[in-house]
């Protein structure tokens with residue numbers, strides 16, 4: 031696994047740094063792979079599709095290379111404005127990257143969704159690689175046939191076969207990325223590389239708990255922001271987060287009877303954030319009504335998305 035410690039090997043030699051865009055249909059395994067590549071929980075894995083709303087970057091240090099991963103939301107047919115923003119940003123991310131990696135669930139193969147992604151990818155003139163994921167679930171010869179079929183459609187520079195779940199093949203992939211990002215100084219200071227997106231991750235964890243508990247009542251209409259983050263002398267951290275909803279009625283749902291729902295969400299989130307940070311966490315959750323946040327350009331910027339026109 032590409033841990034940040036491997037950066038110590040870099041010495042004083044020339045450095046490399048660049049962006050890798052992970053593209054793939056919902057549930058292809060992007061979050062799982064990203065977690066393997068970066069070695070920390072940077073993206074949320076659930077069994078529901080389309081849960082990745084914001085662009086989340088994870089950074090891997092490997093030898094002299096700094097690899098910044100852009101974990102794109104699942105590419106799917108946009109419905110609401112927010113969904114459209116995700117799709118636009120996903121493809122936008124791909125155009126800015128140094129390497130575009132298409133992840134395909136080998137069990138699903140070349141279905142309609144992947145055909146569409148391949149069509150779009152054909153227009154992107156960047157270094158492209160194919161990653162067949164979930165190789166733990168399919169036979170070797172069908173993997174080779176699938177690799178040939180896909181490469182006949184769009185030519186990829188390399189094809190990798192991995193299991194994001196158990197880590198098979200992932201080290202070859204990291205090697206490839208490390209070699210194929212451009213020469214240049216690191217994009218983020220080394221000491222920030224591991225904890226840069228922490229606030230955002232903590233918010234994502236709370237949002238995941240909210241989603242797991244309330245996805246039937248509140249499908250895609252809440253957002254969580256980390257408002258304050260204070261490291262305390264005793265080694266703990268005090269985190270304040272706000273859950274934004276669109277209506278008063280939704281606020282009552284999040285709070286629950288006598289505050290039971292928010293208490294349960296807070297407890298689950300606190301435990302997981304504490305596990306991620308490896309330090310005790312005091313988590314304070316607030317619920318606020320923010321009307322029409324889904325139409326507010328400022329929110330999109332905060333989430334690293336472009337406002338769709």
Ligand SMILES: Nc1nc2c(ncn2[C@@H]2O[C@H](COP(=O)(O)OP(=O)(O)OP(=O)(O)O)[C@@H](O)[C@H]2O)c(=O)[nH]1
Nearest residue numbers: 056057058059060061062079080104164193194195
């Ligand atoms: N068997 C197996 N399952 C995998 C593998 N990689 C991912 N999965 C499972 O596939 C499901 C989807 O994985 P995610 O990492 O959430 O997929 P994603 O592409 O990030 O999904 P979205 O956020 O919806 O775009 C999860 O249940 C994972 O545990 C793998 O290599 N083998």
